[in-house]
Every structure is written in C-alpha cells, then in structure tokens.
Amino acid sequence: MKYRQLGASDLRISIISLGSWLTFSGGVEKRQAFACIHKAFDLGINFIDTANVYGRGAAESVLGEALHGIDRTSYMLATKVFFAMSDTDRGLSRAQIVTQLDASLKRLGTDYIDLYQCHRFDEETPLDETMEALTAAVRQGKARYIGFSEWPLDKIDAAAKMPGVARFVSSQPQYSMLWPFPQDEIFSRCAEFGIGQIVWSPLAQGVLTGKYRPDAPPPAGSRAGHASMGAMLPNQWLQAPVLTAVQQVKFLAERETGLSLSQFALAWVLRRQEVSSAITGASRPEQVMENAAAAEREVAPELFARAEEILAPFRSPPP
Numbered sequence: 001m002k003y004r005q006l007g008a009s010d011l012r013i014s015i016i017s018l019g020s021w022l023t024f025s026g027g028v029e030k031r032q033a034f035a036c037i038h039k040a041f042d043l044g045i046n047f048i049d050t051a052n053v054y055g056r057g058a059a060e061s062v063l064g065e066a067l068h069g070i071d072r073t074s075y076m077l078a079t080k081v082f083f084a085m086s087d088t089d090r091g092l093s094r095a096q097i098v099t100q101l102d103a104s105l106k107r108l109g110t111d112y113i114d115l116y117q118c119h120r121f122d123e124e125t126p127l128d129e130t131m132e133a134l135t136a137a138v139r140q141g142k143a144r145y146i147g148f149s150e151w152p153l154d155k156i157d158a159a160a161k162m163p164g165v166a167r168f169v170s171s172q173p174q175y176s177m178l179w180p181f182p183q184d185e186i187f188s189r190c191a192e193f194g195i196g197q198i199v200w201s202p203l204a205q206g207v208l209t210g211k212y213r214p215d216a217p218p219p220a221g222s223r224a225g226h227a228s229m230g231a232m233l234p235n236q237w238l239q240a241p242v243l244t245a246v247q248q249v250k251f252l253a254e255r256e257t258g259l260s261l262s263q264f265a266l267a268w269v270l271r272r273q274e275v276s277s278a279i280t281g282a283s284r285p286e287q288v289m290e291n292a293a294a295a296e297r298e299v300a301p302e303l304f305a306r307a308e309e310i311l312a313p314f315r316s317p318p319p
Contacts (some may be wrong), residue, residue: 001044002295004276007169008194009145011076011114015270016295017047018288019200019279024050024059028283037066039285041075043292049172049198049279051080051119052104064109072110078170078198079104080149082119092122097133101142115170116143121151127158131165138166145169147198153189160193168195175199175275176208177249177268177311178237181318187274196276199269203280207237208265210250214240242314249307256303259294266294268304 003012018040024033037048050059060079067075081100084090089099101116116137122130137143147170148156159168171190173182179201187197203209236242246261253264269278280291 001046001292003046004273005196006115006145006198006276007190007196008167009115009169009196011145011169013047013076013198013277014045014295015275015277016045016266016292017049017198017277017279018045019281020048020050020059020063021054021200021281023281023283024054024062030062030065032283033062034066035285036282036288037063039288040282040292041070043289045288045292046074047076047078047198047277049078049200050108051083051117052085052100052107053080053083053119056085057103057107060104060107064107068109076114077108077110078115078117078147079108079113080117080119082122091125092118092130092133093125094129094133097130097137101137105142112141113143115145115147117147117149117170117172118151119149121148121155127155128162128165131159131162135164135166147172147195149173149200153185156186156189156193156195160195168193170198170276171195172198172200172279174201175269176202176204177265177307178204178207178242178315180308180315183272183274187272191274197272197274198277198279199275200279202269202278203262203265204237205233207233207242207246208249208261210246210261212238212243213247214243236314236316245310245314248310252303252307252310257297257299259297259299260290262290263294263297264299264307266291267297267299268307270294271299271301271304 002015004015006013050063134146146166147168149172175182250261253259253261266278269275282288
C-alpha cells in the first residue's frame with residue numbers, strides 16, 4: 001500500500017480507502033462487512049469513510065462494532081453530517097453539528113473523528129455559523145480535521161478566506177473516468193488552499209468494473225441488481241452504448257496492462273497527485289484485495305488517453 005498526505009493536515013492516508021455507503025448500511029451481512037474491514041487492515045488500508053446518514057446510523061454502528069478492541073491510533077475514521085437523520089434533523093446548523101457529531105462518536109465507539117466532513121453545502125444556514133461550529137468541534141478534540149463533499153467553488157473560496165476558523169483539509173467529490181469534471185477547477189483551486197481530494201465512486205458505482213454487459217441483465221448480487229444499493233446508480237450508465245464502451249476499455253486494460261478494469265480505473269484516478277485517496281466499496285474481502293492491488297500499479301499515460309477517448313462521448317457534465 002502507498003500513502004499520501006491529506007492536504008495541509010498531518011494525516012497520511014492509504015491511497016485506497018474503504019467506504020461504507022451502500023454496503024455497511026444494510027447492503028451486505030454484518031459478517032461480510034467485518035471480513036472486508038479486517039482484510040483492508042491486513043492490506044495496509046488505514047482510512048475508513050462513512051457518514052451518519054448511511055442507513056441512518058447503521059453503517060457507523062457496524063463500524064463501531066467491527067473496530068472495537070483495535071488500536072485506535074492504527075486507523076483513521078472519517079464521517080459526515082448534513083442529510084436528514086429524521087423529519088427534523090438535517091443541515092449544518094450549530095445545533096445539528098453538535099448533536100450529530102456526538103451521536104456519530106457514540107455509534108462509532110470513539111472519542112474523536114479524524115476527519116469530520118460537511119456532506120453537502122447547507123443553503124439554509126449561514127456559512128459562518130457552520131464554520132464556527134466545526135471550529136469548536138476541533139478545539140474540543142472531537143474532530144481532528146474538517147472537510148466537505150461536493151461544495152460549490154464559491155463556498156470553498158468563502159470558507160478558506162474566513163478569519164479565525166478551522167481550515168478545511170479535504171474535499172470529497174465524485175470522480176471517475178465517467179465523471180472527470182472535478183479535475184477541471186475543483187482540484188486546482190483546492191490545492192491552493194491546502195485541501196486534498198478523497199474521491200468517491202471512482203469505479204462509477206461498479207460500472208467501471210466491467211461486470212455489467214450490454215447484452216445481459218445485471219449479475220445476481222451486483223449493485224444494479226439490488227433493490228436498495230442500485231437505487232442511486234445513474235440509469236444512463238447502464239445503457240447499452242455506455243456498457244459497450246466500458247467493455248472496450250476493459251479489453252484495452254487487460255490486453256495492454258494485465259490489470260482488471262477496476263484496477264485500471266483506480267490507477268486512472270490516482271494518476272492525479274491531488275487525489276489523496278480513492279474510496280472503494282466492497283461486499284467481499286476479495287474485492288478489497290483487488291482494489292488494493294491498484295495501489296502498486298502504474299499505467300502509461302497514452303493508454304489512459306485511449307480509454308478517455310473511448311468514454312468521452314458518454315460523459316455528461318453536471319447540471
């Protein structure tokens with residue numbers, strides 16, 4: 001495993017990290033989740049990403065149980081706040097941050113979070129209120145560092161220039177060969193502020209594993225075939241022309257590099273030094289092993305360029 005510094009923090013995190021969005025929130029059995037976590041640690045993965053809203057606390061609770069008894073200094077935990085935890089609990093107000101952080105700490109069975117992230121921007125709460133609440137959490141020792149996910153550029157700028165508050169050290173955007181848009185502006189602007197990237201969905205929710213074929217239904221047990229886990233998968237990525245192009249990239253990766261498509265796609269994400277880590281989900285330890293192997297591989301830029309050319313017609317810019 002290789003490690004990179006996370007922005008201007010002193011966190012040195014594995015370039016492949018373990019996520020818990022759909023898997024540990026109910027998508028897989030608890031024993032499978034435990035097996036994936038333990039395999040990740042065996043392979044040198046030291047960074048685990050979750051959020052309070054994943055299963056409305058379920059993923060954090062599973063992690064808390066799985067991590068019980070393991071040296072707390074041997075891994076780093078990231079969780080998030082923003083989305084609704086009940087009909088009335090939502091957003092980034094001072095009260096919400098205090099309440100939700102304490103609840104996350106309890107579920108995770110820890111005294112502190114290494115990286116506490118705003119899951120989205122809250123248009124209904126003044127930015128200074130949010131930043132002051134996050135700063136208080138850092139000063140109290142409940143969060144070591146703070147970050148955000150999918151914030152607009154102007155809000156990133158505003159937070160970075162606000163005096164007397166804790167500084168963001170991480171950005172968590174969606175980023176993959178099918179969704180490359182953060183590299184256009186977000187990466188460079190964040191780098192100016194000492195903010196590193198921890199990217200989610202680097203395999204385009206499983207599409208860039210090549211498991212979905214244009215001439216067949218989704219495989220049994222796959223995300224697209226799962227009632228809850230497949231709900232967030234963009235339908236356009238499952239259309240025959242996209243899946244045909246993905247199969248072409250799969251053939252290219254296997255023939256020219258000896259890598260699986262998922263390893264090739266992860267290597268593409270990690271080619272950018274702004275990316276501190278790629279968050280990968282797994283429902284089986286074997287998937288953790290395959291993803292982790294991508295940390296050791298380098299690919300010639302011209303092969304990435306060919307893959308980008310194949311997928312270019314199917315990249316839809318964000319609205």
